[in-house]
Amino acid sequence: MQFEIIPVTPFEQNCTLLICPTTRESAIVDPGGEPARIIAALERLNATPRMILLTHGHLDHVGAAPELAAQLNLPIIGPHRDDAFWLDALPQQAQMFGFPPQSAFSPDQWLEHGQQLQLGERSLEVLHCPGHTPGHLVFFDRAAGLAQVGDVLFRGAIGRTDFPRGDHAQLLASIRERLFPLGDEVRFIPGHGPMGTLGEERRTNPFVGERRSG
Numbered sequence: 001m002q003f004e005i006i007p008v009t010p011f012e013q014n015c016t017l018l019i020c021p022t023t024r025e026s027a028i029v030d031p032g033g034e035p036a037r038i039i040a041a042l043e044r045l046n047a048t049p050r051m052i053l054l055t056h057g058h059l060d061h062v063g064a065a066p067e068l069a070a071q072l073n074l075p076i077i078g079p080h081r082d083d084a085f086w087l088d089a090l091p092q093q094a095q096m097f098g099f100p101p102q103s104a105f106s107p108d109q110w111l112e113h114g115q116q117l118q119l120g121e122r123s124l125e126v127l128h129c130p131g132h133t134p135g136h137l138v139f140f141d142r143a144a145g146l147a148q149v150g151d152v153l154f155r156g157a158i159g160r161t162d163f164p165r166g167d168h169a170q171l172l173a174s175i176r177e178r179l180f181p182l183g184d185e186v187r188f189i190p191g192h193g194p195m196g197t198l199g200e201e202r203r204t205n206p207f208v209g210e211r212r213s214g
């Protein structure tokens with residue numbers, strides 16, 4: 001799987017273009033803002049967008065999804081239905097964080113754990129990894145050993161759980177039971193910051209790794 005990471009919004013959220021190298025079909029994952037930059041990247045990469053994928057319902061991950069969906073005639077797919085309340089609260093989120101006004105929306109398709117999405121000749125597995133939000137999803141290309149993990153896991157850190165319906169114990173379980181078993185060699189793209197490998201986080205992450213203190 002080819003990919004391009006485009007940090008968007010003042011939160012430097014990693015919008016990711018996943019691209020089948022054979023067909024050039026692409027998925028836009030977590031377009032939080034700056035739709036013109038995302039479209040320019042698609043054109044530069046000669047990629048044909050087929051879908052918008054959302055890991056969870058926070059504004060910095062979904063803010064540009066409706067505009068891109070309308071402009072490019074794309075379906076919005078995900079997150080899990082348990083994040084519907086976050087999408088319903090987008091107007092309040094925008095006001096709270098000083099973003100332009102945002103309307104609530106619902107995706108064209110909610111996703112469940114274990115589903116698979118076809119992107120050209122590549123397959124993406126859907127993993128439900130709650131904790132940061134109750135409906136958070138991870139998208140995993142097993143053949144490429146690549147996971148888009150949103151705000152579940154970061155290099156040396158984990159997602160926040162102090163937002164409504166966040167659950168710290170649930171987040172740790174998601175990482176240990178659904179991410180780490182994918183394999184130490186798997187590379188992950190987080191929602192913010194640099195990429196990492198699951199093996200490095202399993203060994204050294206101070207919050208959930210084997211060497212954590214306490």
